[in-house]
Amino acid sequence: MTTEIEPTRSALGDETPPDPEVVEHARRRTFTAEYRMRIVREADACREKGQIGALLRREGLYSSHLTDWRKQRDQGGLAALSRSRGRKPKYSAAEREAAQLRRENDKLKKDLSTARMVINVQKNVSALLGIALESAEPRNDR
Numbered sequence: 001m002t003t004e005i006e007p008t009r010s011a012l013g014d015e016t017p018p019d020p021e022v023v024e025h026a027r028r029r030t031f032t033a034e035y036r037m038r039i040v041r042e043a044d045a046c047r048e049k050g051q052i053g054a055l056l057r058r059e060g061l062y063s064s065h066l067t068d069w070r071k072q073r074d075q076g077g078l079a080a081l082s083r084s085r086g087r088k089p090k091y092s093a094a095e096r097e098a099a100q101l102r103r104e105n106d107k108l109k110k111d112l113s114t115a116r117m118v119i120n121v122q123k124n125v126s127a128l129l130g131i132a133l134e135s136a137e138p139r140n141d142r
Contacts (some may be wrong), residue, residue: 031065036069036073037073039055039061039065039069040066040069040070040073042055042068043055043070052066061100067110072127
């Protein structure tokens with residue numbers, strides 16, 4: 001049984017039927033800080049019953065958006081509304097530098113300890129073999 005739509009599609013060259021599947025991954029909506037402030041101001045200006053609901057329907061928002069944005073505004077204004085999502089930096093630049101210097105210091109201490117052990121082994125071997133070591137005076141060949 002053919003429908004009237006099929007000849008029209010084939011006449012247009014479109015042989016594939018539309019895909020009825022829902023998109024697998026929905027994309028999270030993001031709102032700019034200016035947009036959030038504008039919506040909060042508009043909602044605060046609403047005086048009659050049902051105006052806020054109409055505003056939310058018009059903008060496609062939920063009441064929880066408005067509640068969260070009002071809390072953020074009360075906590076810090078535009079700066080609080082413009083906070084970015086995602087992973088926050090764990091350390092400041094000074095803390096990162098201090099940690100890097102501590103690691104370098106630990107490595108140098110370990111290297112010094114190893115060098116001292118090597119010197120002690122050399123002293124013991126020379127004492128066992130009866131080889132005279134050079135004097136401990138500093139060298140000027142640098």
